[in-house]
Amino acid sequence: MDLNNNTVDNRNQLEEFDNEEKELLKYKISHLVSANRLKLYIRIDLINNESTVDYEDIMNYIKEQDVVYGIDEKEIIEYCNKMEFSKELVAASGLDPVDGKDAELIYDFDTSNENKLKEKEDGTIDFQNLNNVVNVKKGDVLCHIIPEKEGTDGIDIYANDVSYKIGKKVYFSNGKNTYISEDGLQLCSSVDGCAKIIGNKVVVEDVYTVDNVGNETGNIDFPGSVVINGDVKAGFSVKAKQDIKVRGLVEGAYIEAGGEVIIGKGMNGMGKGTIYAKGNITSKYIENASVESEKNIYSETLINSNAIANGSIILKGHNASIIGGTSNAKEMIYAPTIGSKANSETNLIIDLSNYKQNEDAINKVKNKKLDLKREYNNKVKELEDLEDKMKILINSSIENRNVLRKSLIFKKAKVNKDICEIAKELEEEIPIDNIANHKIICKGIMYVNTRISIGWLKYRVRQDISYSKIYNDGSDIVVVPLKSSDII
Structure with a gap:
């Protein structure tokens, strides 16, 4: 046997076999599915660079992979026509789920805690009105929730549902003097006061507390009560719908309260200080100021001031006295000493309109x-x-x-x-009001040059009076000694 001839024949047979295999395997198709099963990527590896891939071949391959949804036939046809076999083909795309939208918490008041500086007409900064208190009224909305929104399920390339991501809920972190509305979407104030965030909680303070009122705070205008642990500086104002309590001194400032005003160390108005209160005014002393109360005024000393009370003006204390100025009351003026040895003019008025x-x-x-x-x-x-x-x-x-x-x-x-x-x-009994109940009580000395008006009658003290009650009996000003029942 000729071995060489046999070897040549075997090689020829092998080459003929390879050529037949190559003729059958012109290309190789593979695929990749995305992790969320929403994309099918087709890859073509050409065994013969001159080979082409038919649309039907790719479609048959896709069906063999059980892909039934989102097949992009147009893209496949174009891919085959352009013979872009070196590129990766996105042969099928599922429907992306639309995730739900997270709920939102929206604040309806300024949470920045920054002073809002404003310019005056002359271009200078107004440091008195800093507007750093966020006032709210009872029932005001402090913050609200925009609820989470539903999403829409998707469909993968195997026609299976793809669940959407549910939107996150948010919750109110509410503190004192707040309440949540019935629908659970609004946080509201249960009182008039000042809204703020303490920690992570929304609270409403119905009492506003500061150390002093001055350049650090600016003017205060608050719908609740105000407590000032220190002083109120000249030129500033404090307004409150309820009470105002000042533990220190009030200088030439403006104080206005819908309730009571209490000043621990007194007031030196410097000729411009003013107090108005719908409730009582109580101050250790009042000097060079104008004060008006819809009820009563209580103090130890009233010096060179204009005081008006819808009720009574009552001065008590070891050295309690009214010196100078004008004191006007509708019920009673009560003081141990009225006027001074220096004969400074002191005016007392009892308004009989009540x-x-x-x-x-x-x-x-x-x-x-x-x-x-x-x-x-x-x-x-x-x-x-x-x-x-x-x-x-x-x-x-x-x-x-x-x-x-x-x-x-x-x-x-x-x-x-x-x-x-x-x-x-x-x-039912008829209420009796005796004109003599509208009176002036001087528990000590009333000095010369004190001028008195009670209703339509006037009286001038021309010599010192002591321990006396003074009233209008309907026809004349009467000065009588005090009784024990007159002392309060």
């Missing part, structure tokens, strides 16, 4: 009682007439006698009720 109003009210009540008395007599007469009719009806033979009798009984009951109500009103 007395006149009471007098008018009493006259109205008297007139009403006269009307009630007439109505009472008429009702008694009406009751007597009804009783006479019932007596007549009892002895009559009228067919509907029982019906008429019932009607008369109902009328009698109503008239009796009216008589009882009128009698009750007639028993």
Whole structure:
């Protein structure tokens, strides 16, 4: 046997076999599926660089992989036509899920805690009005929630649902004086006050506390109560819808309260300081200031000030005195010492408008009682007439006698009720206001040059008076010694 010939034949057979295999395997298709199964990537490896890939071949391959959704036939056709076999083909794309949107917490008040500096008309910065207190009213919305939104499921390339990501919820972190609305979407204030964030909680303070009022704080305008542990500097103002308590000194400032004002160390108004309160004003001393209370003013010393009280002005203490200025009250002025040895002019006024109003009210009540008395007599007469009719009806033979009798009984009951109500009103006492109750009490000395006005009458002290009560008796100013009942 010729071995060489055999070897040549074997090589020829092998080459013929390789050529047949190569003819069958023109290209190789593989694929990659994305981790979320929303993309199918096709890869073509050409065994013969001159080979082409048909659309049907790729489609058959895709079906063999059980891919049924999102097949991009147009892209596959274009891929085959352009013979872009060196590129990766995105043969199928699923439907992306639309994730839900996270809920949002929106604050409805300024949370920056920064001073809001404003310019005056002359271009300078207004350091008195810093606007660093965030005032809110009862029922105001402090923050609100925009709820999370639902998403939409996707579909993968195998036609399976792909769940969307659920949006995160948010919750209120609420503190004192707040409440959550019924729908759970709003956080509201339960009081008038100042909104702030302490820690992570939204709170409303109904008492605003500061150390001092000055350049650090600017003016204060607060819907609740204000507590000042130190002083109020000249030129600044403090306003509160409720009470104001100052533990230190008030200089030439403006104080206004819907409730009471209490000043621990007193007030030196420097000729421009002012206090107005709907409640009582209590201050250790008041000097060179204007103060007005819808109720009473209490102090130890009132010096060169204008004081107006809808009630009384009462000074108590070892050296309590009114010196200079004008003190005007509607009920009583009470002080151990009034005026001074230096004969400084001191004006005292008792405004009798409250007395006149009471007098008018009493006259109205008297007139009403006269009307009630007439109505009472008429009702008694009406009751007597009804009783006479019932007596007549009892002895009559009228067919509907029982019906008429019932009607008369109902009328009698109503008239009796009216008589009882009128009698009750007639028993009510008429309030009596004695003009002598509107008075000036001097527990010590009232010095010369004190000028007094009580209603329409005036009186000037021409020599010192001591331990006296002064009032208008309706025709003259009367000065009488004090009784123990006059001392408070």
